[in-house]
Each structure stands twice: as C-alpha cells, then as structure tokens.
Amino acid sequence: MRMASLARLSGTHRHLLAVALCALAAAAVYPVRKLLEPVNTAMLLLLVVAFVAARLGRAQAIVASFVSVALFDFFFVPPQLSFAVSDVKYLVTFVVMLLVSLLVGQLTNSLQASADDARRRERRSNALYALARGLAGAMTVGQVVEQVTAFLRDEADSEVRFHIPDDDDRLQPAGPAASAAETLAANGIYLSSGGPAGRCVALDGVGLLLALDGATRCRGVLAVQPRGGSDRLDTLRPMLEAVASLAAIALERLHFVAVAQASQLETEAERLRSSILSSISHDIRTPLTVLFGLADSLTLAEGPLSEDEREAAQSIRDQAGRLHEMVDKLLDMARLQAGKVRLRKEWQALDEIIGAAIALLGDALREHPVTVAQPPELPLVAVDAVLMERVFCNLFENAAKYATPGTPIAVELACEGPMLVVTVRDRGPGFPPGSVARIFSLFERGQPESTTAGVGLGLTICRAIVEAHGGWIAASNLADGGACVRFALPRNDPPAIEPEAAAGEGT
Known part of the structure; x- marks a missing residue:
C-alpha cells in the first residue's frame, strides 16, 4: 500500500491495520514456533512494530507494541494459547519487549517524520526555485500576480490578493475587490516608513499582509488568507516572506525595464527630432x-x-x-x-556680458529699462561669452514681450557658496499656473494660444547653455506679480591678477 493511500485512512482504520499486521505476523510465525527461539519471535514482532511506526504513525506504533507483547505471550510463551505465565522470567521479557517496542516505534517514527520534513522542504525549495525562474521571465505585472497566486494556492492552500500602486501611487487590488479592513491595512503598510516589524501584519479575518519591499521603494502589498484558518500562518510565514521578496524583485525589475524603455524611446525621439x-x-x-x-x-x-x-x-x-x-x-x-557646441570658456565679468546683451537688443528694450544690482567685488566666471550673451538676450527678450510697457527688468547678481547666482525679474503676468514645471521644455510656451510671437525655444536654449557650463536654471512666479528666472554658474577659482608695476622712483 502506498504512502498516499495510507495517509488518506482515518485514525481508526490505521489502528485496525496496525493490529492486523501484528496478527498476520504472529500467524506467519506460529507454524514454525518450535524451530525458533522465543527471542527470534520477539525480534520478528519488533520488526512489525518498526514498520507500523514508519508507515502508520506514532499512536499506531504504541498500539502495535502492546498487541505484539500480548500475541507473544498468548501464542509463544508456555502455557501457549493462554495469557498465564508459568515462569516469572517471562514477565521481565514482556516488560523489556514492550519498552524496546515503544522505543523502536518512537525512534522510527521520529526518523520517518524527519525524512518526510526533509522531502517536504526539498519539494518546497524546488517549487520556490521554479517560481523564481518563472518570475524572472515575467513580462507584465499580470504574469507576476498569476504565477504567485498559483504557487500559493498549490503550496499553501491559500487565497491571494495583490495590492499594486497605480500611476497616481494609489493602491489598487489586482483581482476581486478587497474588504474595507484589508484595504485600510494594506494602505497603512504601503505608506508606513517603519522597520520590518511594520511591514508584515496578521489580522483576523484578513490573513497575513506582507509589504513587497524592493531595493528602492515599496512595490505593493501581498494579502494571504489560508483556507483552513489563520492557525497555519506562523508555519507558513517563512515561505510567504520568501515569496513576497521574489514578487517584489520581479515587480521592481518590471518597473526599471519600463523606465529604461521609456527613456530609450524619449532619447530616440529627441535625437530624431533634433536631426529633423x-x-x-x-x-x-x-x-x-x-x-x-x-x-x-x-x-x-x-x-x-x-x-x-x-x-x-x-x-x-x-x-x-x-x-x-x-x-x-x-x-x-x-x-x-x-553636443556639437564646444564651449570657448574665458574668464569674464558678467556685468559686461549683460551690457553687451542690452546693447544688442536695442529698441526691443526701449520700454523696459534694465537695472542691475551686484556686489561691490563681482568675481569673474569662466564662461563662453557668446553663448552667455545669448542667455541674457533670450531672458531679456522674453521679459520685454510679456511685461507691462514702462516697467523695468531687474537683474541681480549674488554669490551663494560656490555658485554665482543671476536673478532676472519682470513685472508681467508671470508664468501661467501649472506651466512652471515644463517651461524649459522644447517648444513650450507659457500661453499656447498667445498672440505674442515666439516658438518656445528661448528658455530651452538658456537651460542647455547653463547646464553645459555646469550650472542650473529655475523659474518661478513672484508673490507680488511677475516672473522670475534664476540661474547659477560655478565660480571656480579665477586667476590672480598681477598688480601693475609701480612707476620707477626718481624718474
């Protein structure tokens, strides 16, 4: 009889089978009892006890031990076919045989349990390896959810539900709708910034909730509810944590693949657009x-x-x-x-570049006088004067287009740490709400339907030039009205200026 068939038997049937095996062994030995010593018969019955312990279980082995001693006394110890004992020494034999039977049964059962546990662990390890291999080849979030759900349904006999963040970073259940308690708990785990203790929570009626923590951030929450109740959660927890870790790695891999593909497409589109x-x-x-x-x-x-x-x-x-x-x-x-523009950097005074830009624009700034505020000792900066002049021209031209006629354009130069920061302010309507974040993008205009001439390239060119110099640029709206553009350039260490030689004395 196979182990699977024995496992399906009820406890009573296994007990009866143990008694039957002992009786069968006694019946097999009884015809040759005169050819065997009592000790040989006892060994054969102990063998049956060991078999029962290995195949049927500990309780059945105990029953088999007592039944074997009783059969040995009834059929093989004089007077036979009676439980009476003619010699006191057989009482010692019965006691020793019973103790040995119980010990053999216990050891055999423990050994069998260890072997079963090892096989179960090996099967689970193989299943986890197969799951990891399957998740490594998953191409969509749906495939990850499907594979993990199938694995836990087969290995843990559990119901599974994923809570995955959408594009707005809000958790959404992948599959049937979740209960209010599960949704609330899942959001709490997802938003928590606590340690590992807050990343795995067991709740009555919900099951075990595990955070899918990736290397950079949480990728969702896994809810597992065993069908037999929550009593098995402690036993299943190590495996569930391993599965959650594999799922988190797979989801994070898919995220980075999507980011890489989007970046590649954006780069190719930008290159094609620039070429055109x-x-x-x-x-x-x-x-x-x-x-x-x-x-x-x-x-x-x-x-x-x-x-x-x-x-x-x-x-x-x-x-x-x-x-x-x-x-x-x-x-x-x-x-x-x-990247075909080579910077011809030289040590320049920014106030002189600003003056050149104002002179170049000429009549365009007739109604918008430019005021410049700068520290007493303005340091030199290493810049490409022609390109930096283009930056100021674009900023002044934009300010003149949108500012109210007659209002000035203010320029402020200040040293902030290792950077020289330039601020350009106007008194116009400012940038439209929601446009500041993308105002430096290619062909982006503050007012798409504006009648003001332009194609949305000025600020984009400014950003490209400033960043090519190792600086940064940002835009904002002033609290009292008007637009503000700030950019910074590295100060570095300007060369020392040798003082002019003093005139010779006595000449």
Missing part, C-alpha cells in the same frame, strides 16, 4: 536669406514704389528677419542637443 530640426533649418535658411535680401533691396531702392508697396516690402523684410532668427534658434538648439 537641423535638416529643415539648414534647408530653410538659404531661401530666407535671399528673401530678406530682396525685401531689403526693395525697401532701400529709389524706384517708383508707392508708399503702400514700400511698407509691404518693409513688412516682408521684418517678418523674414524674425523667421531667420527663429531658424537660427532651431539650429542652435539642434547643435546644443547633439
């Missing part, structure tokens, strides 16, 4: 130059042009110039993003 912009800008630049030149010639020509025709030629020239400027910005942005 560069190509189109080069193709447009030549005809724009021709158009601007022809319009300029018409404007300056002393021919028989009417006033309206001359104004039209002037308008064509102005619009061609503005379009030419946009194309230049596109080309600059494409070169910056492609």
Whole structure:
C-alpha cells in the first residue's frame, strides 16, 4: 500500500491495520514456533512494530507494541494459547519487549517524520526555485500576480490578493475587490516608513499582509488568507516572506525595464527630432536669406514704389528677419542637443556680458529699462561669452514681450557658496499656473494660444547653455506679480591678477 493511500485512512482504520499486521505476523510465525527461539519471535514482532511506526504513525506504533507483547505471550510463551505465565522470567521479557517496542516505534517514527520534513522542504525549495525562474521571465505585472497566486494556492492552500500602486501611487487590488479592513491595512503598510516589524501584519479575518519591499521603494502589498484558518500562518510565514521578496524583485525589475524603455524611446525621439530640426533649418535658411535680401533691396531702392508697396516690402523684410532668427534658434538648439557646441570658456565679468546683451537688443528694450544690482567685488566666471550673451538676450527678450510697457527688468547678481547666482525679474503676468514645471521644455510656451510671437525655444536654449557650463536654471512666479528666472554658474577659482608695476622712483 502506498504512502498516499495510507495517509488518506482515518485514525481508526490505521489502528485496525496496525493490529492486523501484528496478527498476520504472529500467524506467519506460529507454524514454525518450535524451530525458533522465543527471542527470534520477539525480534520478528519488533520488526512489525518498526514498520507500523514508519508507515502508520506514532499512536499506531504504541498500539502495535502492546498487541505484539500480548500475541507473544498468548501464542509463544508456555502455557501457549493462554495469557498465564508459568515462569516469572517471562514477565521481565514482556516488560523489556514492550519498552524496546515503544522505543523502536518512537525512534522510527521520529526518523520517518524527519525524512518526510526533509522531502517536504526539498519539494518546497524546488517549487520556490521554479517560481523564481518563472518570475524572472515575467513580462507584465499580470504574469507576476498569476504565477504567485498559483504557487500559493498549490503550496499553501491559500487565497491571494495583490495590492499594486497605480500611476497616481494609489493602491489598487489586482483581482476581486478587497474588504474595507484589508484595504485600510494594506494602505497603512504601503505608506508606513517603519522597520520590518511594520511591514508584515496578521489580522483576523484578513490573513497575513506582507509589504513587497524592493531595493528602492515599496512595490505593493501581498494579502494571504489560508483556507483552513489563520492557525497555519506562523508555519507558513517563512515561505510567504520568501515569496513576497521574489514578487517584489520581479515587480521592481518590471518597473526599471519600463523606465529604461521609456527613456530609450524619449532619447530616440529627441535625437530624431533634433536631426529633423537641423535638416529643415539648414534647408530653410538659404531661401530666407535671399528673401530678406530682396525685401531689403526693395525697401532701400529709389524706384517708383508707392508708399503702400514700400511698407509691404518693409513688412516682408521684418517678418523674414524674425523667421531667420527663429531658424537660427532651431539650429542652435539642434547643435546644443547633439553636443556639437564646444564651449570657448574665458574668464569674464558678467556685468559686461549683460551690457553687451542690452546693447544688442536695442529698441526691443526701449520700454523696459534694465537695472542691475551686484556686489561691490563681482568675481569673474569662466564662461563662453557668446553663448552667455545669448542667455541674457533670450531672458531679456522674453521679459520685454510679456511685461507691462514702462516697467523695468531687474537683474541681480549674488554669490551663494560656490555658485554665482543671476536673478532676472519682470513685472508681467508671470508664468501661467501649472506651466512652471515644463517651461524649459522644447517648444513650450507659457500661453499656447498667445498672440505674442515666439516658438518656445528661448528658455530651452538658456537651460542647455547653463547646464553645459555646469550650472542650473529655475523659474518661478513672484508673490507680488511677475516672473522670475534664476540661474547659477560655478565660480571656480579665477586667476590672480598681477598688480601693475609701480612707476620707477626718481624718474
């Protein structure tokens, strides 16, 4: 009879089977009793006890021990077929035989239990290995949930539910809706920042809740409810913690795969967009130059042009110039993003660069005077003067476009630690709500439907230039109205300036 068949027998049936095995052994030995010494018969009956202990269990082994002693006394000890004892020495034999039977049964049963436990552990380890291998190949969160649920259903006879955070970082049950108590407990574990004691909680009616802690953050909560009740939770807890760890690793791997794929797609899209912009800008630049030149010639020509025709030629020239400027910005942005711009750093005074930018803009700042506040001893910074001039031009031009006419543009220079911080403020409407976080993105405009000219490249170019210099740039709205852009440049250690030689004495 196989072990699986014996395990399905009830306790009474196993007891009866133990008695039957002892009786069968006695019946087999009884015909040859005269050829065997009593001690040989006792050994054969002890063998039956050991078999019963190994196959049927401890309680059945105890029953078999007493039954074997009784059968030995009744069939093999004179007077036979009677429980009477003719010699007192057989009483000692019975006692020793009973004790040995009980001891053999106990040891055999313990050995069998250890062997069964080892096989059970081996089977569970193999199952965990198979689960880990399956989770390593999982491509979606649904596959992780499916594999873990199937494993715990087979190995722990438990109901399983995952609570996975959505895009808004709110836990959502993967599968049937959870009870209010389970949802509340799962959210508490997910949001808790406590130690390991707070990451695994057993609740009546809910089961065991385990945090799916990854290397960087919690990836969800696993709820396990054994079908036989919560009494088995302490026994199952080590395995459940191992399963939760494997599930957390799989979920974190899927998260990083998704992040890597999104980053790769974004990089490829950015590269393709920059390539297209560069190509189109080069193709447009030549005809724009021709158009601007022809319009300029018409404007300056002393021919028989009417006033309206001359104004039209002037308008064509102005619009061609503005379009030419946009194309230049596109080309600059494409070169910056492609990393093809080499910085020609020299030690410069920022106030001089600011003055050059103001002079370059000219009439564009006619209604917006620029005020500059700086410390008495402004340190030099190592920058590319041409590119930094472009940064100030873009910031001043943006401020002039949106600020109220007649209001000044304030520039403040200050040293903050190892950085030289530049702040540019205006008195315009400020950045629209919700746009500050993305205001430096490519083609991003504060007001998408604004009538103000522009394509959303100025601040993007500023960010690229400042970051190429090792600095940072940020935007915000002022409490009393207006927009504020701050950027910082590394100060480093400027070269020492040798003092001029003093004039010779007595000359």
